[in-house]
Amino acid sequence: MTDQAFDLGDPEYRAAVVDLLGVLAYGELSAFERMGADAALAPVLDDEIHLASMAAAEWRHFQALRDRLVELGADPREAMEPFVAPLNDFHEHTAPGDWWEGLVKAYVGDGIATDFYREIAQFVDPRTRALVLEVCSDLGNSQFVVDRVTSAIDADPALGGRLALWGRRLVGEALSQAQRVAAQRDALSGLLVGGVDRPGADLAEIGRMLARLTDAHTGRMQSLGLGA
Amino acid sequence: MTDQAFDLGDPEYRAAVVDLLGVLAYGELSAFERMGADAALAPVLDDEIHLASMAAAEWRHFQALRDRLVELGADPREAMEPFVAPLNDFHEHTAPGDWWEGLVKAYVGDGIATDFYREIAQFVDPRTRALVLEVCSDLGNSQFVVDRVTSAIDADPALGGRLALWGRRLVGEALSQAQRVAAQRDALSGLLVGGVDRPGADLAEIGRMLARLTDAHTGRMQSLGLGA
Numbered sequence: 001m002t003d004q005a006f007d008l009g010d011p012e013y014r015a016a017v018v019d020l021l022g023v024l025a026y027g028e029l030s031a032f033e034r035m036g037a038d039a040a041l042a043p044v045l046d047d048e049i050h051l052a053s054m055a056a057a058e059w060r061h062f063q064a065l066r067d068r069l070v071e072l073g074a075d076p077r078e079a080m081e082p083f084v085a086p087l088n089d090f091h092e093h094t095a096p097g098d099w100w101e102g103l104v105k106a107y108v109g110d111g112i113a114t115d116f117y118r119e120i121a122q123f124v125d126p127r128t129r130a131l132v133l134e135v136c137s138d139l140g141n142s143q144f145v146v147d148r149v150t151s152a153i154d155a156d157p158a159l160g161g162r163l164a165l166w167g168r169r170l171v172g173e174a175l176s177q178a179q180r181v182a183a184q185r186d187a188l189s190g191l192l193v194g195g196v197d198r199p200g201a202d203l204a205e206i207g208r209m210l211a212r213l214t215d216a217h218t219g220r221m222q223s224l225g226l227g228a
Numbered sequence: 229m230t231d232q233a234f235d236l237g238d239p240e241y242r243a244a245v246v247d248l249l250g251v252l253a254y255g256e257l258s259a260f261e262r263m264g265a266d267a268a269l270a271p272v273l274d275d276e277i278h279l280a281s282m283a284a285a286e287w288r289h290f291q292a293l294r295d296r297l298v299e300l301g302a303d304p305r306e307a308m309e310p311f312v313a314p315l316n317d318f319h320e321h322t323a324p325g326d327w328w329e330g331l332v333k334a335y336v337g338d339g340i341a342t343d344f345y346r347e348i349a350q351f352v353d354p355r356t357r358a359l360v361l362e363v364c365s366d367l368g369n370s371q372f373v374v375d376r377v378t379s380a381i382d383a384d385p386a387l388g389g390r391l392a393l394w395g396r397r398l399v400g401e402a403l404s405q406a407q408r409v410a411a412q413r414d415a416l417s418g419l420l421v422g423g424v425d426r427p428g429a430d431l432a433e434i435g436r437m438l439a440r441l442t443d444a445h446t447g448r449m450q451s452l453g454l455g456a
Contacts, residue, residue: 029280036264045305045312052257056287077273
C-alpha cells in the first residue's frame with residue numbers, strides 16, 4: 001500500500017477522514033462522560049480513582065481529535081453530529097447496573113471498538129493513522145479490569161454468568177449501532193472498500209478482519225474467565 | 229496575621245491541612261464524575277463539550293491536590309476516605325433531573341462550596357492557600373451557565389420556579405453535609421477557630437463570613453433571575 005494514494009484534496013477521501021475523526025471524537029467524549037459516572041460506582045476509592053483516570057485519558061484523546069479536525073479545516077461539531085444519536089443510544093442501552101458491568105464495558109466494549117478503529121487505520125494516510133492508533137492505545141488498563149473482575153468472580157461465581165450475558169449484550173449493541181452508522185455514512189464505509197487509486201479491502205480481507213475482531217473479543221472474554 | 233504562625237510540624241495543624249486537602253480532592257474527583265455525566269444531558273453538542281471541559285478541569289484540580297498530599301507525606305486515599313460518604317450522599321441527593329438542574333448545580337452548588345473553601349484558605353499557610361485558591365478559581369464558567377439558564381427561563385418562565393426550588397435544595401443539602409463533616413472532623417473545624425499561637429476567627433468574624441457566603445449565593449441566584 002503506498003501512502004501517496006491518500007489524498008486529502010480528494011473530497012470523498014477527506015469526507016471519510018473527517019467522518020472517522022468525528023466518530024472517534026464523539027466516541028471519546030461520550031466514553032469520558034459515561035466512564036466518569038461509572039467510576040462513582042466503585043466499591044473502594046483506589047478503584048474509583050483508577051477508572052476516573054481512564055475517563056480523564058479519554059478527554060485528552062477527545063482534545064487531540066478535535067484539534068486535528070480544526071487543523072483539517074473541518075468544524076468539529078459538524079463532524080461529530082452524525083454520530084451523537086447512535087453513540088448515545090449505545091450508552092443508554094448499555095448503562096451499567098453496577099461497578100462490575102461498568103468495568104466489563106470499559107474493557108470489552110471499548111476493546112471491540114478500538115480494535116475496529118485500528119483495523120480502519122490501515123486504510124488512511126500515515127498522519128491520520130498515527131492519531132487513530134494513539135487514541136486507541138490500551139494505556140495498560142486491561143490488566144486492572146482483568147484483576148478486579150476475575151477476583152470478583154472467584155468470590156461470587158454467579159457473577160460470572162451475569163457478566164457473560166452482559167458481554168454479549170455489549171457486542172450486540174455495538175454491532176447494531178455500527179451497522180446504523182455504516183448505513184448512513186457512505187464515505188466512512190467507503191474507507192474500507194477503497195476508491196479509484198485508493199487501496200481498500202476485498203471481501204476476503206474483510207472476512208479476515210471480522211475473524212480477527214471476533215478472536216480478540218473472545219480472548220478478552222476468556223481473560224475475564226467468561227465465555228464469549 | 230503572620231504566616232510564621234502556621235507550622236506543618238504541629239500535628240493538629242498538619243491534620244487540619246490534610247483534612248482540607250482531602251475533602252477538596254474528593255470534592256474535585258466526585259464533581260469530575262458527576263459533572264461529566266451531567267454533560268451527557270446537554271441539548272446541543274457545543275454545550276455538552278463546554279460542561280465536559282469543566283469536568284475535565286476538576287480532574288486536573290484533583291491531581292494537583294493529590295500531588296500535594298503525597299508531597300506532605302500523607303496517603304491521599306486515607307485523606308479522602310472520611311469525606312467519601314458525605315460527598316456521595318450530597319451528589320445522590322442532588323442528582324440533576326435534567327440539563328438545567330445540572331447547570332445550576334455546577335454554578336450554584338460549586339459556587340457555595342468554593343466560596344467556603346476560599347474563606348477557610350485565609351486560615352492556612354501561604355502554599356496551601358495558593359493551592360486552595362487555584363482549585364477554587366472560577367475559570368470563567370459562570371457566564372456560560374448564566375447565559376444558558378437565563379435564556380431558557382425567558383423561553384419557559386415555569387422553569388424559573390422549578391430552578392429556584394432546586395437552588396434552595398442544593399444549599400440545604402450542602403449545609404447538611406457540611407455540618408456532618410464539621411461534627412466528625414475536629415481538626416478541620418479547628419482551622420476556623422485557630423489554635424494556640426495560630427490565628428483563627430472569633431464569633432463575630434464567623435458571623436461576617438456566613439453573611440458573605442449567603443450574599444454571594446443570593447447574588448448567584450439573582451444573576452440566574454431566581455430568588456434565593
